[in-house]
């Protein structure tokens with residue numbers, strides 16, 4: 001089917017970033033088309049699943065500062081749609097007390113007045129029962145952190161976009177892009193034109209960018225999403241405000257671990273390893289590496305005595321990593337009306353509302369609300385391949 005309608009903007013990819021971008025454009029009265037290769041909702045990308053962590057605890061000021069407005073945008077969406085998307089649980093940050101990473105978290109939070117509580121080894125178990133703090137580790141709690149209901153959030157933002165007149169076409173894979181003052185996008189089912197284009201294709205970013213002569217230094221990894229059974233149901237429950245947690249970065253392999261309280265599967269706590277195995281997003285299930293699970297089992301046995309150290313459920317999700325783990329938010333170097341958001345490096349969900357706002361601003365040729373220098377492609381220097 002070929003369409004004669006010319007859109008103000010076409011957004012490719014209805015994950016969290018594309019859906020929020022489309023919603024922001026529609027809020028600005030822009031005639032917007034959101035294209036998605038799979039039937040919605042789907043579980044083949046990076047935005048599916050019931051829960052994600054939201055937090056201000058970061059090593060870098062720029063993320064902590066963006067989260068100020070982001071919390072407000074999440075609650076604005078909750079009010080607009082009349083749904084609950086966020087639940088406060090707090091986030092427990094644990095790491096060697098004198099390590100660079102732990103101190104970066106602590107200092108960034110202090111500098112930015114993020115409400116927090118510092119726990120001592122003496123009072124730790126009083127506040128966080130059933131968790132063993134490792135010898136030499138410091139612990140702090142980002143009080144306002146919590147859980148986002150991810151699947152519900154995606155459905156909500158897509159629904160609000162449609163209420164504003166936005167068009168979603170799922171089961172339409174983009175097969176070609178022709179740049180120009182009016183961009184032409186071909187899909188498995190039609191041809192569409194728009195004044196600007198936003199590419200938010202998650203793990204498929206480089207496959208899409210190849211059509212416009214650009215390749216970014218991105219690595220796609222499959223993550224084993226592991227759930228662990230409570231020995232006594234309710235021990236680590238969200239309803240009891242058991243917090244999300246993360247271990248700060250470090251050299252040791254057993255540090256890249258984070259978790260969320262039991263909620264979506266009653267009696268099961270989600271604890272994952274933040275490093276996966278390289279994969280092709282079209283063949284995700286061929287990647288069967290489970291070496292991370294051994295690391296998680298040892299961690300669970302050591303630090304979570306109330307869990308059975310054997311995963312009860314293992315699901316799959318994908319990360320798209322940049323070399324520095326910072327996002328990519330930029331315009332095409334040769335076509336300023338083509339904008340992309342990519343490389344969310346396993347921590348982009350919470351930023352969805354602000355990413356949507358920034359990509360919307362870039363696609364309208366406006367000065368972005370935040371300094372985008374940490375996210376521009378020029379930081380990769382020789383790493384960006386351009387066929388232009």
Ligand SMILES: Cc1cc2nc3c(=O)[nH]c(=O)nc-3n(C[C@H](O)[C@H](O)[C@H](O)COP(=O)(O)OP(=O)(O)OC[C@H]3O[C@@H](n4cnc5c(N)ncnc54)[C@H](O)[C@@H]3O)c2cc1C
Pocket residue numbers: 012013014015016017018035036037038044045046047048051052053054172173174175200201202203204208223225272317318319341342344345346347348349350351
């Ligand atoms: C296990 C796991 C845990 C995570 N935990 C957290 C967390 O606690 N907190 C947090 O903030 N973040 C977290 N993240 C990261 C966060 O979920 C991602 O950063 C975010 O979902 C990325 O969204 P996206 O829109 O870029 O990608 P996606 O969700 O993958 O969306 C891209 C979309 O583009 C579509 N697409 C691709 N190619 C085409 C094409 N040719 N035509 C049409 N459509 C196309 C895809 O089908 C897909 O729907 C986690 C991620 C994982 C995997």
Ligand SMILES: O=C(O)[C@@H]1CCCC=N1
Pocket residue numbers: 053054055246258274346347348
């Ligand atoms: O983004 C997040 O908060 C989580 C936890 C740390 C690792 C990745 N995702």
